[in-house]
Amino acid sequence: MKILFFVILFFHGVIHFLGFAKAFNLKEIKELTLPISQFNGVIWLIAGILFLTSGLLFTFNNNYWWLPAVIGIIISQFLIFTFWKDAKFGSIPNIIVLLVAMVGYANFSFQNMVGLEVKKLLSDIKLDNQIVDPNMISNLPVAVQSWLNYSGIVGKPFIHSVSLNQKVQMKMKSDQTEWYDAEAAQYFNVNSSSFIWSVKMEMMTLFQVVGRDKLINGKGEMLIKLLGLLSLVDTKDNSKLNMGSAQRYLAEIVWFPSAALSKNIKWQAIDDSTASAVISINETTAEGTFYFNSNGSFKNFITMRYFGGEENSELREWIITPSEIKEMNGIKIPTKSTATWKLENGDWDWLKVEIEEINYNNLDN
Numbered sequence: 001m002k003i004l005f006f007v008i009l010f011f012h013g014v015i016h017f018l019g020f021a022k023a024f025n026l027k028e029i030k031e032l033t034l035p036i037s038q039f040n041g042v043i044w045l046i047a048g049i050l051f052l053t054s055g056l057l058f059t060f061n062n063n064y065w066w067l068p069a070v071i072g073i074i075i076s077q078f079l080i081f082t083f084w085k086d087a088k089f090g091s092i093p094n095i096i097v098l099l100v101a102m103v104g105y106a107n108f109s110f111q112n113m114v115g116l117e118v119k120k121l122l123s124d125i126k127l128d129n130q131i132v133d134p135n136m137i138s139n140l141p142v143a144v145q146s147w148l149n150y151s152g153i154v155g156k157p158f159i160h161s162v163s164l165n166q167k168v169q170m171k172m173k174s175d176q177t178e179w180y181d182a183e184a185a186q187y188f189n190v191n192s193s194s195f196i197w198s199v200k201m202e203m204m205t206l207f208q209v210v211g212r213d214k215l216i217n218g219k220g221e222m223l224i225k226l227l228g229l230l231s232l233v234d235t236k237d238n239s240k241l242n243m244g245s246a247q248r249y250l251a252e253i254v255w256f257p258s259a260a261l262s263k264n265i266k267w268q269a270i271d272d273s274t275a276s277a278v279i280s281i282n283e284t285t286a287e288g289t290f291y292f293n294s295n296g297s298f299k300n301f302i303t304m305r306y307f308g309g310e311e312n313s314e315l316r317e318w319i320i321t322p323s324e325i326k327e328m329n330g331i332k333i334p335t336k337s338t339a340t341w342k343l344e345n346g347d348w349d350w351l352k353v354e355i356e357e358i359n360y361n362n363l364d365n
Contacts, residue, residue, distance in 0.1 A: 005100055006055050009069070012093040013051030016076065019044025019083075032086045040079070047075040051097075058104075063111065066104035073098050103208070106228030107200075110210050114198045117214065118187045121196055122161055125189055127361050130158050132258050141269035143292050144260055150296030151332045153257040157361065162188035162256045164358040168199060174341075174348040184353070188252075190259050192217070193281045195249055213245065218281030220245030239284075240306040240313055246286035250279045251301040251320045254290075255333050255358065273299075297325055298334055307341055317342035328358050 021027040023041020036044070050072030057065035073094050080087040080094070132154050137145050148154055168182040182201035188194070196214040209232070211224040220241040224233040235241055253259040260267070260277075268276045273294065278287040288303035305318035318341060322334030339351040 009055035013048040016048030066101040069101045141275040146296035151257040159256040167354040169352040215245040218284035242284040
C-alpha cells in the first residue's frame with residue numbers, strides 16, 4: 001500500500017508539470033485545451049514539486065511528509081477549479097492524498113503528544129553518583145539478592161531513568177493464529193515508579209494502530225487509536241487499570257534491577273528461589289511473585305491481573321516469561337519475553353517483546 005500511495009503522489013506531481021510545460025511552450029499538450037499564463041504555469045510547477053517532495057518524505061518515513069502534501073492539495077485544487085474543463089479529474093487523486101495526509105497528521109499529532117508526555121515524565125529526574133552497595137541488598141530475600149548479583153547491578157550506579165526500543169508481536173484475540181508486528185518505545189522514571197509506553201502496529205497492511213499506555217503517580221491510562229483518528233480504547237484512572245499498570249511496572253523492573261531497592265517496594269521471601277513483592281504508588285497497590293533460576297537469573301513473574309472489559313473484568317493469572325537473557329549496557333536483563341494470560345479455555349500468549357536498545361540515566365530523549 002505504501003508503494004501504491006507513493007506512485008499516486010509521484011504521478012500526480014508529474015502531471016502538474018504538464019501545466020508548466022504548456023505555459024512556457026516547452027511541449028504541446030493536447031489534453032490541456034485552455035490557455036495557461038506563465039504565472040499559472042509556475043503555480044502548476046510548485047504544486048508538482050510539493051507532491052514529489054511529499055512522496056520522497058513519505059518514502060523515508062519523515063513525520064512531516066503530510067505538510068507539503070496538504071499545501072500541494074490546496075494549490076492543486078485551486079488550479080483544478082480554475083481549469084475545471086481540463087483538470088477536473090485531478091480532484092480524485094487530491095481526495096485520496098488528502099485522506100492519507102489526514103492520517104499522517106493524526107499520527108504525527110499522536111506522537112507529538114507522547115513526546116511532550118515523555119519530556120514531562122523525565123523532567124524532574126535528578127541523577128546522582130550513588131552506587132548499589134552489597135550492604136544495601138543484604139536485607140532482601142535470598143532469591144532477590146541472587147538475582148541482583150547475577151544481573152551485575154551491584155557495584156554500578158542506581159538507575160533513575162530508562163529508555164528502550166522494542167520489537168513487538170501481538171495477538172488481539174485468544175483464538176488468533178497470526179501475530180501482528182509492531183514497534184514500541186518505553187520510558188521509565190524509576191524515582192516515581194512511572195512509565196510511558198508507545199506502540200505502532202500494522203494490521204493487514206491497510207490499517208495502522210497507535211497506542212499509548214502510561215502510569216503516572218499510581219494512575220494508569222490506556223489509549224489506542226485506529227489510523228491515529230478513531231479511538232478504540234480510551235480509559236484512565238480506574239482502580240482496576242491502576243492496579244494492572246502498577247503490576248506491569250513491577251514485572252518490568254527486571255530491566256532495571258536497582259529498582260528492587262525502591263522504598264515503595266516491599267519484598268517477602270517464599271523460598272530460596274522465589275519472592276513476592278508489593279509496590280505502593282500513592283493510593284495504588286499491586287503485588288506479584290518473582291521466580292528465579294538456581295543461578296539467580298529471572299525465570300518468570302506471576303500475578304493475578306484484571307482481564308476483560310472495564311465493567312466485566314475478572315482476575316486472571318498473568319505471567320511474564322523470558323526466553324532470552326543478555327547483557328546490555330553492563331546489566332544482564334531479559335531481552336525477549338512473552339506475556340501470557342491463563343484463561344478457562346487455555347493459555348493465551350498474547351504479547352512478545354524483544355528489547356533492541358536500552359539506555360540508563362540518559363535524559364536526552
